[in-house]
Amino acid sequence: MNSMMICAHAALTDRRGEGYVDTAVKILMAVVIGALVLAGLYALFGDVVMPTLTERIQEMFDYAG
Secondary structure (H helix, E strand, O other), rough: OOOHHHHHHHHOOOOOOOHHHHHHHHHHHHHHHHHHHHHHHHHHHHHHHHHHHHHHHHHHOOOOO
16 A cells, blocks of 8 residues: 555656657647658659559550550
8 A cells, every 4th residue: 555655656746747748749740740741642643653654554555556
């Protein structure tokens, strides 16, 4: 019982600054940055890579000549 009270007192008086809000902000930042990176890759592949790839595949299989 005494050790549990000591652990609770240590947890309540800890002032490191790492709490639930800090962790939530870090997770939210990671999600937002990840979404921005995915949106950029999607835009790049949609406008630059896919039309070129489609054109090359059609040229490769165009047997009519």
